Amino acid sequence: MLNGVTPEFENRLRGLVDAAAFRADTAPYFTEPRGRWQGQGLVVAPADTIAVAAVVTACAQARVAIVPYSGGTGLVGGQIMEDGPAPVVLSLERLTKIRAVYPSENVLVCEAGVILAHVQQAAEDVDRLFPLSLASEGSARIGGLLATNAGGVNVLRYGNARALCLGLEVVRPDGTIWHGLTRLRKDNTGYDLRNLMIGAEGTLGIITAAALRLVPRPVQIGAALLAVPSPQAALDLLAMAGAQIGDGLSAFELMHRQGLDFLAEVGPEVRQPFETIPAWSVLIDLGLPASGDPDAALERLFADAFDAGLVSDGVIARSAAQRQALWDIRENIPEANRRIGSIASHDIALPLSAVPDFIAQAEVALRALGDMRINCFGHLGDGNLHYNIFPAKDRARGADDALRPAVQKMIHDLVAALDGSVSAEHGIGRAKVGDLQLYGDPAKLAMLRAIKDALDPQGIMNPGVILPQR
Amino acid sequence: MLNGVTPEFENRLRGLVDAAAFRADTAPYFTEPRGRWQGQGLVVAPADTIAVAAVVTACAQARVAIVPYSGGTGLVGGQIMEDGPAPVVLSLERLTKIRAVYPSENVLVCEAGVILAHVQQAAEDVDRLFPLSLASEGSARIGGLLATNAGGVNVLRYGNARALCLGLEVVRPDGTIWHGLTRLRKDNTGYDLRNLMIGAEGTLGIITAAALRLVPRPVQIGAALLAVPSPQAALDLLAMAGAQIGDGLSAFELMHRQGLDFLAEVGPEVRQPFETIPAWSVLIDLGLPASGDPDAALERLFADAFDAGLVSDGVIARSAAQRQALWDIRENIPEANRRIGSIASHDIALPLSAVPDFIAQAEVALRALGDMRINCFGHLGDGNLHYNIFPAKDRARGADDALRPAVQKMIHDLVAALDGSVSAEHGIGRAKVGDLQLYGDPAKLAMLRAIKDALDPQGIMNPGVILPQR
Known part of the structure; x- marks a missing residue:
């Protein structure tokens, strides 16, 4: 006890x-x-x-x-x-030192309380990119971003937080310190403790510092917002973009028109790029080295995709300001969602080819539960959807909150049936402990418990997170 | 017992x-x-x-x-x-089924006994690349490659085995099966068991199948072998190549002339590309999408690097055959090493900026131990050197094997002093258990032991590997 x-x-x-x-x-x-x-x-x-x-x-x-x-x-x-x-x-708010930057190694070592935007800035100061990027980057701190293995918009190209960390300093549940702040790209000396701590959500120790991976800063940047006829067309467009542009494809975000409607309804104010909002659109971001030509790449992609019936309309950003305007749409959707007030929100991942099936089946099943609005958007390149459910337009905020358990269960059951994940990037926290117990493979659950008990035998680290409290 | x-x-x-x-x-x-x-x-x-x-x-x-x-x-x-x-x-030799290939998802699911070259071929058959590539790819099997978190020549671009695996099926030490064969790109539901099993060298369970990540096949391929005046120049060239070519840089291999001398001395026969073998050379490999021009990129890199004094001579491959001829040199060095017979071999990683120091200091320290030949080569882009020591030319194979412990200790002490790793990509196995105990952080060693005891309480899985047998 x-x-x-x-x-x-x-x-x-x-x-x-x-x-x-x-x-x-x-x-x-x-x-x-x-x-x-x-x-x-x-x-x-x-x-x-x-x-x-x-x-x-x-x-x-x-x-x-x-x-x-x-x-x-x-x-x-x-x-x-x-x-x-x-x-x-x-x-962690006082652990805000950037301890060292090694531009020639593409490494930055900082304490866990540094705000993500400050890490991004420190990287830019030495002409590098720290690619982790998400809506809360102005307040989220590195320790929590690593503890939750944060994702965001650039996972397609650069991976999640796990892929951006080389080493950790961790205070263990008994107060001893693991000095694992290596800057090495390769180190096969024993079990992967770094990746075990990343994503453990503070249940195995406290991350106090990290050696982070920087990358060369793409200098030729481009973006386009393309209207697509369907989620399947968006997937086909993703494959086409991968083949034509390769690693230069930084982000591939799917948005349903509901998000743009919410922005028009409650703000924040953004510039709507289409005369008629399309049912589905994708935001594509490119980052190429100095010799690259992102405009030409996007124009070619648009032309080929148009000929193949994969896009019906589109906007290619012609300046940094236009690119930012496109991103403002995507990045303000979570705030618009908050202003509307969701009944239930889901952070799910699916095998890429199951995404269209999921979207079709979930809509039908939701309609059987009641009259609700669906805002489906997310990181399609990673098979990661933020599938959020809101009251009908004439219903008050919170009026349908009683539907939350039934909605969540239906969505998560469907995700599990399609071999998906009920937490793509947000983690388990305390909110999804029951889901993990319900949908988790029994051998996996046994291993999670064994590891927790082995590394935190008293159970003092963030009790009730990931696993039920004993 | x-x-x-x-x-x-x-x-x-x-x-x-x-x-x-x-x-x-x-x-x-x-x-x-x-x-x-x-x-x-x-x-x-x-x-x-x-x-x-x-x-x-x-x-x-x-x-x-x-x-x-x-x-x-x-x-x-x-x-x-x-x-x-x-x-x-x-x-694992009978677990040779490729269970499924999902080209649209860039995923291949296969059993653990499939030989790496067969996975590479199956990926190529659907116009994809499985990027893991190393000298033993004709006989190494996927299970062992994952169990050792294998590296190879493409880690710079695509990461090691860990980065190329999405899901695992594992038989646990009690015989239960963990069904973790997910094809998801994101899945934050609990501790990272996949990365714990990868690199555990068979001490926590037996990998029986894996979902592997494929990538779009770079269609514009190029390679060059460039003579560099020093390891520091090679590092500066790496930075220049990263800035100019970005993600398209697939491999960046350093070779000391000793390797080319060995090939001339004992074979296998290769075409020597330089009239006079340079002290140091680097093999660069590029893979670009359809719109790329690797020849132009390599020519520009050569010209700029020549002007900056970073390269003195070079060969750019003008055909697939020429590219293969350059790679034959690199890939046959391990066989030449076997024919000569090493006194001691080291698979080490260093922070990139420490590589020149290590090479300089190790050579001086070795000379103090005796008259030996050094073949230093490896994956410079990853800070990973294969630093192998051989008898002097007039000494018989095995004649100086008594020097092995002193040589290894000196090298590993120096690596540890420079914040490096005594096993970059080969793992600990039984050979380096003592090194891990000697150089490992105490908190890390405590966690390794706790995890081993928690997941294999009887200690039956590959006893004596990574940790001392109890």
Whole structure:
């Protein structure tokens, strides 16, 4: 059994770390983006790795739970512990040093509390790209991005957070420090602890620093928004783009018109690129080396795809501003969704060839459950859809929230039947623990449990995340 | 304590699997490429995953060790158990089905006994590339390549085996089967078991099938062999090539003239491309999409690098045959090395910027140990050197083998001091268990042991590999 934070325990921590580590206003740490859960506990923000280790050691000795807190942007409740004995909420916000940049190695070493946008900027400062990019990049921090193996819009080309990390420094659940901050591209010396920690959502330790992979900055950038007649046409267009453009294809985002309608309805205001909004469109982004010609590549792709009946209309960005305007549409959809207020949201992955089937079947099944609006968008190149369900236009926000369990179960059952994943990039957190137990392979579940028990035998690290709390 | 295979146990296995699973001639399974270790045990080659599970279950019940055996090409003794109670040597050679190919998803699902060259061919048959490529591709099998997280010549562009695998089917040490053969690009549902199994060298379970990632086949191929004045110049050339060519750079191999001298001395016969063999040369490979022009890219790179003093001479392949001739040089160096007979061989990785220092310091330190020849070559783009030491030209093969421990210790000490890895791509096997204990971070070693004990509590899976046998 775990113990809650007591005044005595708080005093003990106050003796271990500086006064600046304690927070008077804890409200921001106890709410989360969709407002679905309410947290609790003692918020502590240590100043460095040694201080993190001191706090963790004290928690281990007292069997007090630890909830690691990074940017607070997670969507599955991994950063929020509603119930149980009061935990220490361990915030990474003061671990904000970029420790070193090695342009000739394409490596940047930073602490876990650095905000993603700052890492992107530091890379740009040495003419490199850190390719991780997602809507919350202005507030999400590296530690949480790694702990959740974050995805985003450039996974197609550069992989997810896992693919962008070479080494880690981690404070283990007993307070010892794993010094694994290697800058090596190859290192076959034992089990892959780095990838085990990445995506473990703070249940096996606390990431305090990381060696991140940079890439040469593509200098010839291009983007196009193309109207496609169907999801299958979008997939065929993806294959055509892959064959013509190869690795230069950075992003391939699918959007249903519902997202553009939401933007028109509630904002944020964006420039609508089509006179008549098409049912489906794809946003394509290219990044080529100096010798490349993205406009020519996009024009050729558009012409060939048009001839093949794969696109019916399109806009090719002619400037950086136009490209940004296209991306503004895609990047503001999550905010429009928040303004409308979803009944249920799903972050699913499917085998690429199953995507059209899923979209067709889910629509039919949803209609049987009630009159709702579907906003289906996402990273088609990765088979990753954000499939979000909203009340009908005449219904009030929240009026149909009672449908959430039935909607989620239907969607997740369908995803499982099509060999998909009920969490493509957001993780399990506390929200999807039941889904993992329900849909997870039994041998997999046995291994997850064995690993958790082996590396965190007291169960103090982010209890109730990924696996049910014991 | 483990039990050895007894006649009774063998009879039990004969009742579980077909007669064709048993091997009369076991000699090939008990020798390895460099002839350094001699194996033992009962060789069993089950016909399918169910049969693998039956054998493993029987071994688990009887506490008999299992040595997974794939292509037998490993260089660190992972496939050879010299001592201890006789194990079951479980060969994957009959698991040779390619179960499915999904060209539109860029996925191929095959069993673990498929030879790498066959996977490459199956990918080519659907106009795709399976990018894993290494000298032993004609005999190495997928299971072993994944178990050792194999590298090879295309890691720079496509990553190692880990980056080329989407899903696994694994027989666990208790005989249960983990059905993890997903074709998904994104799946954040729990700890990363796939990457834990990949690189575990058969100590946590037996990989029986894999979903592999294919890529669009680069259609415009080019190669060049360029003479460089120094390892530092080679690194600067790598940076220049990255900036000019971007992702199209598939391979960047460094070769010291010693390798070309060995080829001239003992074969295999290759066409020497330079009139005077340069001290250092790099082999560059490009693969571009249809619109690319690799010749123009290589000519521009050569011209710019020549002007910058980074290359002094070079050959650009003008045909597929010429390209193959350049690659023949690189790919035959390991065979030439075998014909000469090394005193010690090292598969090391370094932070890129530390490579020139290592090469300079190691040469001085070696000279202090004796008169030896150094063949330094490898995947410079990954910071991965094969740094192999041979007797002086007038010394007989094997005459200086007594120097091996001192040479290895000096090299590995130097690698550790430069934040490198003592096993870049070959793994730990049984050969480097002591090195891992000596150079490994204590927190890392504790986690490796905890994971091994959690997932293989009886310690029957490939005992003595990665970690010391208990």
